[in-house]
Amino acid sequence: MTIWTSSVPAGAATRFPQVRQRTMELCADLSAEDMLLQSMPDASPGKWHLAHTSWFFEQFVLGRDPSYRPRDPAWHYLFNSYYQSVGPMHARPRRGLLSRPSLDEVRDYRRYIDDAVGELLERDGDPELADLVELGLQHEQQHQELLLTDIKHAFWCNPLRPAYRAPLAGPAVTKAVPLQFVDGREGIVEIGHRGEGFAFDNETPRHRTLLHPHALANRLVSNAEYLAFVREGGYREPGLWLSDGWATVQSEGWQHPLYWQDDLASEFTLAGVRELDPHEPVCHLSYYEAEAFARWAGARLPTEAEWESAAHGVPIDGNLQDERRFQPRAATDGNGLLQLYGDVWEWTASPYVSYPGFRPLPGSLGEYNGKFMCGQWVLRGGSCVTPRDHLRDSYRNFFPPHARWQFAGLRLGQDR
Structure with a gap:
């Protein structure tokens, strides 16, 4: 069988x-x-x-x-x-x-x-x-x-801040494309694995869901945009944060993304410390930070259904592990929705729960995904350290909301 x-x-x-x-x-x-x-x-x-x-x-x-x-x-x-x-x-x-x-x-x-x-x-x-x-x-x-x-x-x-790989080039000369919102599908859509090719059990079964009028940002949020949030006191304003998020900010002393240096001008990367590139996607955010930024920006995080509907039919291409850069890259050209795959995992507004009719794998392999469906949030799209042939539009990554050491960032969404 x-x-x-x-x-x-x-x-x-x-x-x-x-x-x-x-x-x-x-x-x-x-x-x-x-x-x-x-x-x-x-x-x-x-x-x-x-x-x-x-x-x-x-x-x-x-x-x-x-x-x-x-x-x-x-x-x-x-x-x-x-x-x-x-x-x-x-x-x-x-x-x-x-x-x-x-x-x-x-x-x-x-x-x-x-x-x-x-x-x-x-x-x-x-x-x-x-x-x-x-x-x-x-x-x-x-x-x-x-x-x-x-x-x-x-x-x-390590206080020496050693490098895993050779130094990267300096900040990009060209700017990231202007942030715009692209209308998404609305009405009843199907999400989940279609039954061809590999899928984890948590991507099944395929099912219908309702999408309300919405739009998604054409690209990921940049370092420069997140820096504005930091400088305008985002980490000091409790009204922007979920209750658990604000408690975490207070207890952990968060003042900026995980690998940013306190000067707000440089960051630690797998190539060592380098100048912060304002146009690269902001990275190493917790769900709490992504959600607070979206609220500050007058937007919200997309749902995983909105993301998957937008990614349907989009080729799996981008700044992924195969490129061996291991660092997000700015979206400097292109039309429509950019960076759906690679660069950073995208936090969504969706809790990691089972799909209607979900059945875990039989036996011990049933422990792989299902037992973690509590207290975690879904991320979509892959990052600069994800292998290309590991991804698909139905892939559901998940982490607890305080996790920051993963290559995670955000794309804004909004209601229409």
Whole structure:
């Protein structure tokens, strides 16, 4: 029985080594010391990401065979993330204490899993196996993004502010296109996965919803626009904030986006500290900050249905991980809705809840998405660290409203 509504975009035997190799390429310039860093409970060490993604294939792909024996049974406990139904796990905030196994042992573990899954794919053409492998690859691509967001936060915590990659060019000479609003569809529309190609269970089932008259901004909010909010006292005006948001601003001492320097003229990036480009999309905002800015601007955040309806039929192209820039880029030309994919994830006004008729995957894989449908908000569109072939218009990312270390920004919406 097929457990997944998927048609694998490329042969699993071909795609598997490509995605696995991309992960290793992202770690190529990181030292063993870098790979052990865990700068906060929400982040994970690079070494743990490498091991956990391999554990996923061992547990859910290789483990389908009752005769399979794990490479090291103790690692099942170390590298399980949150799958309670398959056993206990090491506490998430303490992953940075796992100096053993060593990075070399984890790399050997990856090679072992790569060989075992590769051999399995060569001899077994079972469609359910291909679906499980694709799920594992999509899961790994999520961790590729987390590798970059987590190492950025870790390097930012270092007083030396080290760089992950070579320096970027200075601020763009040309300005971002003027901000305009584009009318969206209204009436009854369908959203959710259409049934062709891969999708996570939280993107299903496809269903109807009602869109009221509205418009979306043609581009993402820029640093310059957000800087005006900061300078005009946005972080000092409680009337702009949700109650929980204002409490967070007070308790955490927020005065600007996460990686902006206090001079409001520079920011920390994966290429180190650089001059703040006024035309690039503002990034590393919490839901609270995005919602407060929208209110200050006399607008609101789009709903996820409005966003998906606008993105229908738009090619998945933009400033994504594949470009290796790892930093948002200004929208300097184009017509219509720009930057729907890439640059920054876009906070929406939609809570992360199930669609009507939602059914999680059977068994332990049902823990992947459904159990997090409480107290989180939906983001759409992908970022500059998201792989291009990981995205689609129905993709639903989600984070708690206080999260800021992800590449998240906003697009304005308004009622008509």
